Amino acid sequence: MNEVVEKIKQELLKRCQNYKEKYGYDFWNDHIKYVVKNSIELAKKYNADVEIVELGALLHDISMPSEIGPRDEHHIYGAQIADELLTKLNYPEDKKEMEKNVY
Numbered sequence: 001m002n003e004v005v006e007k008i009k010q011e012l013l014k015r016c017q018n019y020k021e022k023y024g025y026d027f028w029n030d031h032i033k034y035v036v037k038n039s040i041e042l043a044k045k046y047n048a049d050v051e052i053v054e055l056g057a058l059l060h061d062i063s064m065p066s067e068i069g070p071r072d073e074h075h076i077y078g079a080q081i082a083d084e085l086l087t088k089l090n091y092p093e094d095k096k097e098m099e100k101n102v103y
């Protein structure tokens with residue numbers, strides 16, 4: 001796992017933990033970790049870019065444990081949050097564009 005993926009994962013885990021403490025639902029253990037695991041397997045099977053697919057899987061629901069925006073617009077707010085986080089980590093623009101296409 002590269003450094004950006006690890007940092008995104010740690011940020012997500014922090015937000016999932018906060019959400020769990022507040023509402024009791026564990027986004028990481030009840031949903032996202034399975035999405036990440038299956039996405040990586042599929043990426044390998046279909047020779048996709050594992051890093052991009054893993055980031056997409058990690059970030060696809062980021063707005064919900066972040067409590068930003070309504071649930072029915074989580075894809076819109078999630079894309080904005082993902083872009084902000086990846087920009088902060090100096091993730092290359094061309095890779096960010098690829099990551100947006102994952103979800």
Ligand SMILES: [Fe+2]
Binds near residue numbers: 031035060061
């Ligand atoms: Fe999801």
